[in-house]
Amino acid sequence: MAGHSTYEPQNAGAKWLERRLPVLSLVHGSFVAFPTPKNLNYWWTFGGIAFFVLVVQLITGIVLVMHYTPNDALAFASVEHIMRDVNYGWLMRYLHSNGASMFFFAVYIHIFRGMYYGSYKEPREIAWILGVLLFFLMVLTAFMGYVLPWGQMSLWGATVITSLFSAVPVVGEAITTWLWGGFAVGNPTLNRFFSLHYLLPFVILGVVMLHIWAFHVAGNNNPVGVDPKSDKDTVPFHPYYTLKDLFAIVVFMILFSWFVFYLPNYLGHADNYIPANPMVTPAHIVPEWFLLPFYAILRAITFDIGPIPSKLGGVIAMGGAIAILFVLPWLDTSKVRSANYRPVYRFFFWLFFFTTIMLGWLGSKPAEQPYIAWIQFFTVLYFAHFLIVLPVLGLIETPRKVPDSINDAVLGKSSDAA
Amino acid sequence: MKNLMFKSARALAVVAGLAVAGPALAAGDGPHVEKQPWSFAGPFGQFDKAQLQRGFQVYQEVCSACHGLSYVAFRNLAEEGGPGFSVDEVKALAAEYSIEDGPDNEGEMFERDGKPFDKFPSPFPNEQAARASNNGALPPDLSLIAKARAATRGFPWFVLDVATQYQENGPDYLYGLLTGYHEAPEGVEVPEGQYYNPGFIAGHTLAMAPPLSDELVEYSDGSPMTVDQYARDVSAFLMWTAEPHLESRKRIGFGVMAFLILFASLLYFTKRKIWRDVDH
Numbered sequence: 001m002a003g004h005s006t007y008e009p010q011n012a013g014a015k016w017l018e019r020r021l022p023v024l025s026l027v028h029g030s031f032v033a034f035p036t037p038k039n040l041n042y043w044w045t046f047g048g049i050a051f052f053v054l055v056v057q058l059i060t061g062i063v064l065v066m067h068y069t070p071n072d073a074l075a076f077a078s079v080e081h082i083m084r085d086v087n088y089g090w091l092m093r094y095l096h097s098n099g100a101s102m103f104f105f106a107v108y109i110h111i112f113r114g115m116y117y118g119s120y121k122e123p124r125e126i127a128w129i130l131g132v133l134l135f136f137l138m139v140l141t142a143f144m145g146y147v148l149p150w151g152q153m154s155l156w157g158a159t160v161i162t163s164l165f166s167a168v169p170v171v172g173e174a175i176t177t178w179l180w181g182g183f184a185v186g187n188p189t190l191n192r193f194f195s196l197h198y199l200l201p202f203v204i205l206g207v208v209m210l211h212i213w214a215f216h217v218a219g220n221n222n223p224v225g226v227d228p229k230s231d232k233d234t235v236p237f238h239p240y241y242t243l244k245d246l247f248a249i250v251v252f253m254i255l256f257s258w259f260v261f262y263l264p265n266y267l268g269h270a271d272n273y274i275p276a277n278p279m280v281t282p283a284h285i286v287p288e289w290f291l292l293p294f295y296a297i298l299r300a301i302t303f304d305i306g307p308i309p310s311k312l313g314g315v316i317a318m319g320g321a322i323a324i325l326f327v328l329p330w331l332d333t334s335k336v337r338s339a340n341y342r343p344v345y346r347f348f349f350w351l352f353f354f355t356t357i358m359l360g361w362l363g364s365k366p367a368e369q370p371y372i373a374w375i376q377f378f379t380v381l382y383f384a385h386f387l388i389v390l391p392v393l394g395l396i397e398t399p400r401k402v403p404d405s406i407n408d409a410v411l412g413k414s415s416d417a418a
Numbered sequence: 419m420k421n422l423m424f425k426s427a428r429a430l431a432v433v434a435g436l437a438v439a440g441p442a443l444a445a446g447d448g449p450h451v452e453k454q455p456w457s458f459a460g461p462f463g464q465f466d467k468a469q470l471q472r473g474f475q476v477y478q479e480v481c482s483a484c485h486g487l488s489y490v491a492f493r494n495l496a497e498e499g500g501p502g503f504s505v506d507e508v509k510a511l512a513a514e515y516s517i518e519d520g521p522d523n524e525g526e527m528f529e530r531d532g533k534p535f536d537k538f539p540s541p542f543p544n545e546q547a548a549r550a551s552n553n554g555a556l557p558p559d560l561s562l563i564a565k566a567r568a569a570t571r572g573f574p575w576f577v578l579d580v581a582t583q584y585q586e587n588g589p590d591y592l593y594g595l596l597t598g599y600h601e602a603p604e605g606v607e608v609p610e611g612q613y614y615n616p617g618f619i620a621g622h623t624l625a626m627a628p629p630l631s632d633e634l635v636e637y638s639d640g641s642p643m644t645v646d647q648y649a650r651d652v653s654a655f656l657m658w659t660a661e662p663h664l665e666s667r668k669r670i671g672f673g674v675m676a677f678l679i680l681f682a683s684l685l686y687f688t689k690r691k692i693w694r695d696v697d698h
Contacts, residue, residue: 038698080489080562083663090663091670239692247685254678261671262461262583265565270588273566273660274558283620361573410697 006033030216035234036241037222039406043113044220045248050106051208052249053099053256058201060096068148070194072187075150076275094264100142101267102256104290107135115328116349118337119221125329127214132325134207139291139322141200144193146288151272156285158185158193164298167312184278224409225337226402233406284366292363293356297321299367300379317379324386331386333394341400345393352385448569449598449617451590454650458657459586461672464665465658468639470501473655476648479635481560484552484626486540489561490659493534499665500658508534515539553611555625564588564653564660567619588660589653591619596649599628 007028009015018024067086069078082089111131114120120128143161147154162179166172181188215221219228228234235241259266267289271282287295301313308316324331339346359378365371403409457466474495477487492512495503503511515532517539522528532539540559542548549556558566568587571579578584598617602608612623630645637643641651658664 038696077489084489084494090667094667235696235698240696243685243689243692247682247689250678250682250685254675254682257671257674257678258580258583261667261674263580263585264667266580266585270566270568273562407697 030212030237031242032236032238034216034237035219035228035231036237037220037224037228037233037406038235038240039222039224039410040220040241040244041223042244042248043109043116044222045245046106046110046113048245049249049252050103050110052252053103053106054201054204054208056095057099057103058205060092060099061198061201063092064096065198070148070191072150072190072276075148075190079149091260094260098256098259098264098267100145101259101288101290102252103138104142106252107138108290111135112353114221115352116339116346117221117223118225118332118334118339119215120329121332121335121337122329123218124215124221127211127218128329129326130207130211130214132322132328134204134211135325136322137200137204137207139294141197141204142288142290144197144200146272147190147193148197149272150190150276152274152276152280152282153269153272153285155185155276155278156282157287158189160285161287162189164311164315164318167309167315169312186278221337222406223338223340224403224406225341226405226409229405230407286364289360289364292361293359294318294321294363296359296363296375297379297382299363299372300375302372302376321382324383328386328390332390333392334390334397334399335394336399336402338402341402342393342397343400344397348385348389348393351381355381355385448619449591449594451569451587451594451617453584453586454590454593454653456586456589456654456657458654458664460583461668463668465499465501465654467500467502468641469651469654470658471503472637472639472641472647473651473653473658474501475637476630476635476652477560477655480629480648481652482538482541484541484548484557486542486559487538487561487659488540488559489537490662491535491537492532494662496534497662500662501655505534512536553625557626560656560659562660564592564657566660567591569619586657589657591617592653592656593649595619596630596652597646 007025009018009024014024064082067078067082067089069075079093082093084090086092114128114131143157147158162176162185165179166176168175177183179189180186181192219234222228269286269288286292295318298314298318301310301317303313304310305313334342334345336342339349355378359375359382362371362375362378456463457469458464477485492508492515495501495511496505496508512532512534515536515538516529517532517536518527519530520527541557542551545556565588569591571587594617595615598615599613600615602614602622606614606622608614608623612625613627614623616622618624630648632645633643635643635648637647641647661667
């Protein structure tokens with residue numbers, strides 16, 4: 001992270017601190033003087049946006065905990081207490097519940113940007129892997145957070161997802177009972193989910209630091225996909241990208257506010273305003289929108305595969321859909337990073353994007369035909385992208401000529417930088 | 419080559435979209451819910467105080483026989499953004515109710531007159547008693563009902579709703595349900611103790627008898643005393659009980675939006691100035 005710093009402490013206090021803990025030069029080197037490719041487009045602002053939303057989630061979450069009661073008899077009423085009687089409690093809760101959606105929205109764009117521009121390729125594999133780990137931690141955190149209001153969808157969503165562990169051969173039932181802390185989702189489950197929901201965001205914060213550290217070693221990737229060759233290719237992070245990121249964050253806040261102030265319940269499920277009732281199962285149990293593609297893949301396996309029963313097969317497929325992202329850097333055999341110079345890959349990238357959208361929509365539909373057939377079709381496309389398209393394409397595709405440097409691309413010296 | 423692939427991708431997208439959407443639209447999960455005009459819809463929407471007072475009257479005289487309002491306190495009726503009753507009116511209203519309190523110094527529970535800080539007492543002491551009086555069915559608490567019922571909107575409506583800020587599907591549903599009772603068509607079997615209502619979210623019949631009829635509630639402000647008007651008023655009232663801070667939410671939202679848009683424009687020009695001398 002450091003190493004780029006030209007930082008010279010000016011006042012006595014800073015000099016004193018710098019000799020003992022060089023944290024000021026670390027920050028200066030990482031977020032002030034840090035040489036950043038000058039051609040980053042607005043898709044690159046979503047990392048900063050995601051970090052902003054993480055901070056919003058931490059602050060609003062800590063305030064909510066001051067008024068929330070993690071008990072199966074009191075949780076629902078305590079959320080209503082926040083909504084009705086706590087000063088600006090409705091604002092804190094709507095920021096937090098919509099913030100989860102905004103976090104995933106920003107991170108999904110961030111991930112797709114990494115895929116389009118090949119940001120996961122050598123030497124940024126570790127940054128990518130840490131990013132996938134962050135995504136996985138976010139999924140866990142969001143899932144457990146959705147359980148806390150203890151509405152119908154909280155209880156039944158928790159029941160469906162934790163029951164998946166019962167698909168594990170031999171020890172499945174024992175694992176499920178252990179997770180629940182009983183023989184059904186109940187008060188012990190709510191308490192441990194609350195504990196973990198408070199813990200994991202701080203783990204996420206730590207991994208975010210590692211994630212930034214990792215990509216700061218090689219520096220940012222950029223839309224051209226060639227590394228900076230000289231000072232002409234880069235600008236200092238501050239003020240160029242601090243201002244650009246801040247502008248993007250404020251624009252994003254407009255979208256965020258649109259939901260918080262005018263559509264606060266649009267992204268939630270109406271059933272979660274019904275108190276949890278173990279005796280009544282909702283007609284359709286659906287997770288939040290950002291988990292729907294994975295929920296669809298879970299339901300794609302409707303048949304036994306040899307000794308693997310369909311339920312376990314679904315769990316493996318769903319886990320595999322995330323796990324496969326960890327090895328993406330080694331599945332893509334192309335040396336060219338940016339899709340701007342890979343016309344065939346670009347087609348498959350957009351096909352993959354479309355596939356995930358369709359899986360998301362299908363995940364919200366009841367488990368019946370013709371939805372199941374379409375889910376199976378798109379699940380095959382999802383995995384084929386990683387297991388067939390990416391390995392093969394790198395070997396047979398003829399990329400267009402990549403510019404020699406960022407500066408050349410910006411000045412239009414290459415054939416035609418897209 | 420590139421063009422051809424983009425075209426084929428687009429064609430594939432359209433075909434797949436239609437193929438999936440077609441049956442979904444035809445199947446139509448849940449009742450068809452007509453949009454109604456509401457004073458509280460849209461970015462500047464506010465409750466109509468007179469309507470909330472009438473809606474409360476309908477709740478008190480009709481619905482409260484079976485349905486609780488357990489998250490709402492009497493004092494809420496006098497708070498800003500609500501029906502706008504005066505504090506004295508609320509005190510008088512609360513005093514009409516008898517509330518169990520205690521234990522006293524002798525260890526006995528006792529009944530006392532309601533105070534503004536009390537929540538609305540529920541009509542039944544517990545779920546079993548409620549079911550026993552209602553043919554086995556449980557009348558749900560109405561505090562949150564306007565946010566707890568939403569018929570599926572389907573594609574493309576759920577996308578357009580984001581732009582139009584459609585968040586009134588709850589009251590639309592309630593209005594549709596309350597005005598949706600009619601004779602069952604030929605060939606539709608209505609079980610004993612059930613009533614035909616295609617507006618119901620889970621099936622075509624429900625255990626609630628038609629609760630409203632014309633002239634049932636005596637309005638003092640000259641509003642029409644019809645099922646249609648009662649249904650509108652009580653649906654609006656229940657939107658308020660579900661979302662008591664709706665007015666301040668939208669008011670603050672406007673300030674936030676105005677600030678953010680101004681701030682974003684200033685940042686945009688600042689950013690432009692800083693980047694002016696860099697080719698990028």
